[in-house]
Structures are given as structure tokens and as C-alpha cells.
Amino acid sequence: MKKITLRAGKERSLLKRHPxxxxxxxxxxxxxxxxxxxxxxxxxxFLCWAAFSPxxxxxxxxxxxxxxERIDAVFFKRRIEQAVAMRARLAIASDAWRLVHGExxxxxxxxxxxxxxxxxxxxxxxxxERWKAVIADALLAATGLTRLxxxxxxxxxxWEGLPVQTGWLRxxxxxxxxxxxxxxxxxxxxxxxxxxxxxxxxxxxxxRFADAVxxxxxxxxxxxxxxTGGFSVAALAGGASEVVSVDSSGPxxxxxxxxxxxxxxxxxxxxxxxxxxxxxxxxxxxxxxxFDAIVLDPPKFAPTVAHAERAARAYKDINRLxxxxxxxxxxxxxxxxxxxxxxxLFHKIVAGAGLDAGxxxxxxxxxxxxxxxxxxxxxxEGDYLKGLGLLKR
Ligand code: SAH
Numbered sequence: 179m180k181k182i183t184l185r186a187g188k189e190r191s192l193l194k195r196h197p198x199x200x201x202x203x204x205x206x207x208x209x210x211x212x213x214x215x216x217x218x219x220x221x222x223x224f225l226c227w228a229a230f231s232p233x234x235x236x237x238x239x240x241x242x243x244x245x246x247e248r249i250d251a252v253f254f255k256r257r258i259e260q261a262v263a264m265r266a267r268l269a270i271a272s273d274a275w276r277l278v279h280g281e282x283x284x285x286x287x288x289x290x291x292x293x294x295x296x297x298x299x300x301x302x303x304x305x306x307e308r309w310k311a312v313i314a315d316a317l318l319a320a321t322g323l324t325r326l327x328x329x330x331x332x333x334x335x336x337w338e339g340l341p342v343q344t345g346w347l348r349x350x351x352x353x354x355x356x357x358x359x360x361x362x363x364x365x366x367x368x369x370x371x372x373x374x375x376x377x378x379x380x381x382x383x384x385x386r387f388a389d390a391v392x393x394x395x396x397x398x399x400x401x402x403x404x405x406t407g408g409f410s411v412a413a414l415a416g417g418a419s420e421v422v423s424v425d426s427s428g429p430x431x432x433x434x435x436x437x438x439x440x441x442x443x444x445x446x447x448x449x450x451x452x453x454x455x456x457x458x459x460x461x462x463x464x465x466x467x468x469f470d471a472i473v474l475d476p477p478k479f480a481p482t483v484a485h486a487e488r489a490a491r492a493y494k495d496i497n498r499l500x501x502x503x504x505x506x507x508x509x510x511x512x513x514x515x516x517x518x519x520x521x522x523l524f525h526k527i528v529a530g531a532g533l534d535a536g537x538x539x540x541x542x543x544x545x546x547x548x549x550x551x552x553x554x555x556x557x558x559e560g561d562y563l564k565g566l567g568l569l570k571r
Contacts, residue, residue: 180215182207182230182238189219192226192240195556197281199228199238208232211339212308214241214249229286229305233339239286239305251312257284258316268549271385274357275550276378277321282552282560287334290317291374293355293366297326298374299347302334314347325349327368329375333481344369360385362411362441365433372430377405379515379547379563380475384412386543387473387511390567391416394509396470400424400462402455402496407434407448409473409511414443418471424451424458459499471509472500475565480518489516490527497531501539504570510539513565521546521564528566543567 184192188203199217209215209230217225217238226240227249241249261283265275277297278290287303297317301307307330314326326348335342353369359381366375391399391413397420399413404423407430413421423434431450438448451458455476462469474496480489497512504510514524521544532539545565546553553560 180207180209180213180230182209182215182217182228183222184217184219184225186220189223189225192217192243195243197226197228197240197286197557198236199240201235201237204237212304212306214305229303229308231304231338234304234337236303239281239303241284241286241305251316254285254309254312255316255319258313258320261285262320264552265550270381270548270550272357272359272378272381274359274376274378275381275548277317277550279551279560281557282554285313287338288313289374291376291378292321292323293357293368293375295323295325296355296368297321297323298329298368299326300332300374301328301330301340301343302332302338304338304340307338307340310347318348325351327353329368329373332373359408360388360415362415362437364406364408364411364437365440366406370429372405372427377408377475379551380408380513382548383511383513383545383565384408386545386567387471388412388416390509390511390542391418391471394471394507394569396509398469398505399471399473400469400503401473402459402500403475403477404434404450404473405430405475407431407437407450409475410434410448411437411441411443413471413473414438414441414447419447421447422449422451422469424453424455426452426454428452456496456499459496459503462503463499467503468505469503469508470505472504472511474500474510474512475515476513478516479514480516483518486516486518486523489519490523493519493524493527494531494534497528498535501532501535501537501570504537506570508570510568510570511543511545511565512568513545513563515563517559517562519564521561524564525566528568538571539568540571541566542569
């Protein structure tokens with residue numbers, strides 16, 4: 179087993195069970211991509227077993243802090259069974275959920291979503307790439323399913339020096355699927371959709387939004403960054419009669435339109451605008467339009483803390499415009515899925531946006547990813563999705 183020795187003092191985060199070691203923390207040692215290595219402190223104390231990633235800034239990802247544990251097929255079987263068992267304890271209002279959420283499930287770089295009887299996996303680190311076949315078999319064994327599609331096309335692959343890989347890893351057949359979320363039916367294509375096909379992490383927030391639309395009697399709703407219209411269906415379910423989905427993806431909007439009818443709502447209650455959100459907000463403002471409820475669920479503006487400042491300006495801008503477009507007493511559901519923006523910073527950004535717009539808001543909800551996207555206390559980066567539900571004061 180190859181040994182990696184850290185520089186003095188650089189063992190601190192591993193001792194707190196944080197699973198990453200950056201390149202700059204390493205004093206000596208190297209290994210092949212994905213190879214399991216023994217990580218030691220400068221004075222030779224065992225720290226963890228980890229996967230080595232020769233090209234990534236995150237040079238090591240810890241598999242285990244237990245010196246007695248062996249990193250083998252049984253290890254992966256155990257971790258995957260634990261992830262499956264954790265989800266079985268949750269009350270998930272859907273037949274689609276995140277089965278493995280990377281670091282939080284002790285499998286750094288691995289994301290697995292389950293859509294009905296189909297699993298979709300993203301192998302985002304050299305460690306899980308190396309163990310791909312073992313992981314695939316363990317996933318099928320732990321779930322009793324036969325179909326596993328690979329969507330290893332996320333940007334993280336590039337940072338890891340790994341090529342894009344997509345296609346059936348186990349089983350075969352249709353990639354177009356229908357899932358149930360709450361009382362709604364939604365369609366996706368695991369081969370073509372964003373990420374693994376759908377944004378499962380917003381499941382709980384979509385339910386809460388539907389309830390809030392009903393509670394506060396919102397009729398007109400602007401769903402910004404709508405993707406395939408999950409929040410639009412929620413708005414219609416909450417009794418909205420005039421819903422606009424805005425996104426820059428034509429295929430996503432086609433699906434949003436189809437979802438309105440699939441769920442038994444009147445197509446005339448929904449419009450899909452293929453447009454840039456920022457420009458759309460400005461245009462609506464110039465036209466004097468108002469909406470009873472607005473959703474802002476933008477893509478990751480800040481992939482890392484280094485991008486936080488520019489991202490903060492972008493978040494502030496759309497939130498300021500949304501505040502101004504809200505009717506009196508209107509409802510704003512605003513999100514950030516940037517790991518580089520903490521919940522606290524996001525709150526400050528939204529406060530600044532309100533200040534600039536001359537609008538205050540009552541905070542009625544603090545939102546985060548659904549529990550099948552777990553956060554652990556040792557890995558604060560897991561807190562990527564945060565949102566606020568506000569009522570214009
Ligand atoms: N709210 C969605 C998920 C949104 S993901 C849901 O519940 O499923 C972010 C979306 O923003 C993507 O669909 C992407 O196509 C869209 N997008 C990214 N930049 C955009 C822009 N400048 N204007 C409009 N849409 C944009």
C-alpha cells in the first residue's frame with residue numbers, strides 16, 4: 179500500500195473527519211488515479227485510507243478513518259447498504275430519490291439517483307471511477323433493481339482528469355421515464371436531462387411552495403429558472419391561474435408544457451418563455467407587470483468560494499428585481515445551490531436586494547435540500563442548497 183505523508187499541521191481537517199485533502203497539504207508520496215493510499219501525518223500517525231487523485235486540487239478523498247477497515251468490495255457493499263437503509267427510514271413523497279449523496283454517504287464523488295426502477299449514477303472522482311464495477315454490482319444487489327444508467331458528464335470529471343462517459347452500465351431499455359412526486363406525475367429522460375435527469379433536491383420545497391401559493395391566495399406566478407416546470411406544476415396545484423415558466427432551455431420548457439397537461443391542469447393557465455431570466459425580469463418591470471408569487475432557482479453561480487463575490491452580485495440583482503415585481507404581500511421563494519455561498523451569506527444577499535428595492539420581507543420558510551440529500555456535521559460543503567420563503571411586507 180502506498181503511503182502519503184502530509185505536511186506538519188495539515189492533518190487537522192482529517193482529524194475532524196473532513197474527507198478532503200488539498201494538493202498543497204501533501205509533503206510526500208504519490209499513487210495512480212483512484213488508488214487506495216494510506217495517509218499519515220508528518221509524525222507518522224495513521225489518519226485515513228483515501229483515494230488518490232493525481233490531477234485534482236482535491237488530491238485525496240478519505241474512504242475511512244478506521245485503520246482496521248479494508249477498502250474492498252465488502253466495504254463498498256456496506257456503504258451502499260447503509261445509504262439505502264437511511265433512505266428507507268425517510269418518508270419520501272415520491273418514487274424517485276437520491277440514493278447516494280457523495281461525501282455524506284461516505285462515498286466521495288459518487289451520486290446515485292433512483293427514478294422508479296432505474297438507477298442513474300455519476301462517478302465524479304477517480305476513487306469511485308476505479309471501483310465502478312464493484313459499485314454498480316453493489317447498487318443492484320442492495321436495491322434488487324436491474325437497470326443502471328451512467329451519467330458521468332459533470333464538470334467535476336474534467337477536474338479529475340476523467341473523460342465523459344454515459345450509457346447503460348447494467349441493464350438496458352427506455353431512458354424516458356415517468357415518476358411521481360407528491361400528487362404529481364413528471365417525466366424525464368435520464369440520457370438527456372440536466373444532471374441525472376431531474377432536480378430531486380427541490381422536492382420538499384416544491385410541496386411547500388404549492389401549500390404557500392394556496393395559503394396566501396397567489397394567482398399569478400413567475401417561475402424563474404423553471405427547468406421542466408416542477409414549481410409551475412406546484413403553483414397550479416396550489417390554485418394559481420396564471421403561471422409563467424422562464425428558462426433558457428427549449429427542451430426543458432417543452433417538458434414543462436407537457437407536465438401541465440399531464441397533471442390535468444388547463445394549458446391556458448400556463449406560459450413557457452424561452453428567455454434569459456435577468457432580461458425577462460427587467461422587461462416585466464418596464465412593462466409594469468406584477469406577480470403574486472415568484473420563484474428564483476438559478477443554476478450554481480458560485481461553484482467554489484473563490485467565485486462567491488461575483489456570484490453574490492448576480493444573486494442580489496435577480497432578487498432585487500423580483501422584490502420589485504412582487505404584488506403587495508406577494509410570495510418570494512428564492513434559492514442558491516452554490517456550495518460557495520453559505521446560508522448566512524445568502525440571507526445577507528437577499529437582505530441587500532430588499533434594501534436596494536426598498537422592500538422588506540417576512541421570512542416564512544428556511545429551505546434546504548430534501549433529506550435524501552443528507553448533510554453531515556463533518557462536511558459543511560454538503561450544505562449547498564439553501565432558500566428563503568418570504569412575504570413582501
Ligand atoms: N427549478 C428547477 C431547477 C432549476 S435548475 C426545478 O425545480 O426543477 C436551473 C435552470 O436554469 C436550468 O433549467 C437552466 O436551463 C436554467 N438557466 C440557466 N441560466 C439561465 C438564464 N440566464 N436564464 C434562464 N434560464 C437559465
